Amino acid sequence: MKIIFLLQLLLPILGSCFLNTFSADNSSCSASLVESIPENLTYPIFSISHQSTYKALANLIEMASHTIEIASFYWTLRGIDIYSDPSAWQGEDIFKRLIIAGRNRSISLRIVQNIENTRQPNEDTRILTKDAFAKVRSLNMTKFMGSGILHTKMWLVDRTHFYIGSANLDWRSLTQVKELGAVIYNCPTLANDMGKLFDVYWYMAAADSIPKPWPKEYSTKINSKTPLQLGLNDTKYDIYLSSSPPPFCADGRTVDIDAILKIINSAKKFVYIAVMDYSPAIVFSYPSVYWPVIDNALRNVSFTKGVKIRLLGSSWAHTKPSMFNYLNSLQALNGAKKADIQVKMFHVPAFTPDQEDIPFARVNHNKYMVTDSTGYIGTSNWSGDYFISTAGLGLIFKPSKVQQSGDLRQHCYLSFFPYFLSLSILSLSFPPFSILSLSENSV
Numbered sequence: 001m002k003i004i005f006l007l008q009l010l011l012p013i014l015g016s017c018f019l020n021t022f023s024a025d026n027s028s029c030s031a032s033l034v035e036s037i038p039e040n041l042t043y044p045i046f047s048i049s050h051q052s053t054y055k056a057l058a059n060l061i062e063m064a065s066h067t068i069e070i071a072s073f074y075w076t077l078r079g080i081d082i083y084s085d086p087s088a089w090q091g092e093d094i095f096k097r098l099i100i101a102g103r104n105r106s107i108s109l110r111i112v113q114n115i116e117n118t119r120q121p122n123e124d125t126r127i128l129t130k131d132a133f134a135k136v137r138s139l140n141m142t143k144f145m146g147s148g149i150l151h152t153k154m155w156l157v158d159r160t161h162f163y164i165g166s167a168n169l170d171w172r173s174l175t176q177v178k179e180l181g182a183v184i185y186n187c188p189t190l191a192n193d194m195g196k197l198f199d200v201y202w203y204m205a206a207a208d209s210i211p212k213p214w215p216k217e218y219s220t221k222i223n224s225k226t227p228l229q230l231g232l233n234d235t236k237y238d239i240y241l242s243s244s245p246p247p248f249c250a251d252g253r254t255v256d257i258d259a260i261l262k263i264i265n266s267a268k269k270f271v272y273i274a275v276m277d278y279s280p281a282i283v284f285s286y287p288s289v290y291w292p293v294i295d296n297a298l299r300n301v302s303f304t305k306g307v308k309i310r311l312l313g314s315s316w317a318h319t320k321p322s323m324f325n326y327l328n329s330l331q332a333l334n335g336a337k338k339a340d341i342q343v344k345m346f347h348v349p350a351f352t353p354d355q356e357d358i359p360f361a362r363v364n365h366n367k368y369m370v371t372d373s374t375g376y377i378g379t380s381n382w383s384g385d386y387f388i389s390t391a392g393l394g395l396i397f398k399p400s401k402v403q404q405s406g407d408l409r410q411h412c413y414l415s416f417f418p419y420f421l422s423l424s425i426l427s428l429s430f431p432p433f434s435i436l437s438l439s440e441n442s443v
């Protein structure tokens, strides 16, 4: 109860602070968390609500003055692409705005998508090519890595603003699936760095082999060792981007899995994680390959340093049964020596028969992590495949003055904490709501 009370006190302070403008230091960067909440999933009043993914993307399109570049997995923004439902309107509106941007506003659209399979062609990008003069390339990860997909979800506008997060170019990602991302505005330094990652995909989609080494223009000085320092009021953030798979990382680029391990290993008090899928294995390999890289790090920091681990996995009709084995195994370490580990599953119910009928919807799809010092927003599930052969990105940010100032409420970074805490509290206070304990899910 105490925590809920505390949250109620803090929310007015924290709720809007992430939207504040970065100070003069690095132009006028500002940042905002954006999320999609599945229709009819009502959070209690004490939880924070962020701007919707739909509004953020619509806004990004309207802000564009010359270019919109998108790195994407597949495209199903229109109801007709997959399944018609009234809740497809947001995706359809985004699609219309893209058409108008390309055709009527002469915005140059460049899109890299994962290579289509013949059963599910991306009709949306064909239409964008024809009607909005979009330049579209398809990236075949298998050709270079032997397996994998382009799984990144990233929008880059005028090389000044960008979105990174879990939301696919799919109408369901706006109204039927739980998604989390961040938008960075007015930030050419970081957006140009994101541009280099887009350029890697754009290049690879037309290439025969991976350059080794990558030409200089793809390399970066912004990474985990020398992050970009951005000022937000009196708080300085250390911020950088990470990328997978390793061969797609030019000189200076932090590899995504290295970023994740560094964040976990440097936690002193807690690591909160929300991921859709979690497997200490390479899921799509035959025979199976065990890959306990993240799992070991979590067990180790908890066992040796007492770092509190809270993991929110995702349970839906398509969850692989083995995920329950992995998570039960992680949870089983709880209580041994200093280990403090709790795992829960987030299940998004269908509240209406219509929602029940929408294929591959009603799921917690976001991928992010919060520790006592650092925030991470990624695009990858946490299994080996995503860090070895699949293309994905991460945004890492750390308020650099946490230690000195002592007053955590000053730091907008904290808008993550009540957000995640409110989810955790939900799981404790409203068990029937949408979060089931692991044991209820076990098979």
Ligand SMILES: *[C@@H]1O[C@H](CO)[C@@H](O)[C@H](O)[C@H]1NC(C)=O
Residues within 6 Å of the ligand: 039, 040, 351, 352
């Ligand atoms: C679900 O949300 C939709 C769209 O906001 C609304 O029209 C409908 O009344 C809601 N249904 C329920 C059962 O709450």
Ligand SMILES: *[C@@H]1O[C@H](CO)[C@@H](O)[C@H](O)[C@H]1NC(C)=O
Residues within 6 Å of the ligand: 100, 103, 104
């Ligand atoms: C965009 O251009 C098309 C023709 O090129 C026109 O029919 C349409 O009305 C225009 N739409 C807007 C919103 O300006």
Ligand SMILES: *[C@@H]1O[C@H](CO)[C@@H](O)[C@H](O)[C@H]1NC(C)=O
Residues within 6 Å of the ligand: 115, 116, 117, 140, 142, 143
């Ligand atoms: C992708 O590349 C692999 C390996 O080169 C090839 O077998 C496959 O046909 C390609 N996929 C498509 C859709 O072209």
Ligand SMILES: *[C@@H]1O[C@H](CO)[C@@H](O)[C@H](O)[C@H]1NC(C)=O
Residues within 6 Å of the ligand: 017, 020, 233, 410, 412
């Ligand atoms: C940041 O600075 C602005 C302008 O000085 C002020 O209005 C705002 O309240 C500050 N925000 C925080 C979180 O301190």
Ligand SMILES: *[C@@H]1O[C@H](CO)[C@@H](O)[C@H](O)[C@H]1NC(C)=O
Residues within 6 Å of the ligand: 300, 301, 304, 305
């Ligand atoms: C576990 O973490 C400690 C630091 O806390 C480190 O020294 C040790 O090498 C780690 N063990 C393994 C197996 O990674």
Ligand SMILES: *[C@@H]1O[C@H](CO)[C@@H](O)[C@H](O)[C@H]1NC(C)=O
Residues within 6 Å of the ligand: 276, 277, 283, 365, 381, 383
């Ligand atoms: C990971 O996430 C994607 C969507 O982002 C999902 O379709 C897929 O089934 C998930 N699991 C695995 C093991 O890839």
Ligand SMILES: CC(=O)N[C@H]1CO[C@H](CO)[C@@H](O)[C@@H]1O
Residues within 6 Å of the ligand: 024, 025, 026, 027, 189, 227, 228, 229
């Ligand atoms: C105006 C200003 O302070 N710009 C800085 C933004 O960040 C880069 C990278 O850290 C610095 O090189 C700039 O000086």
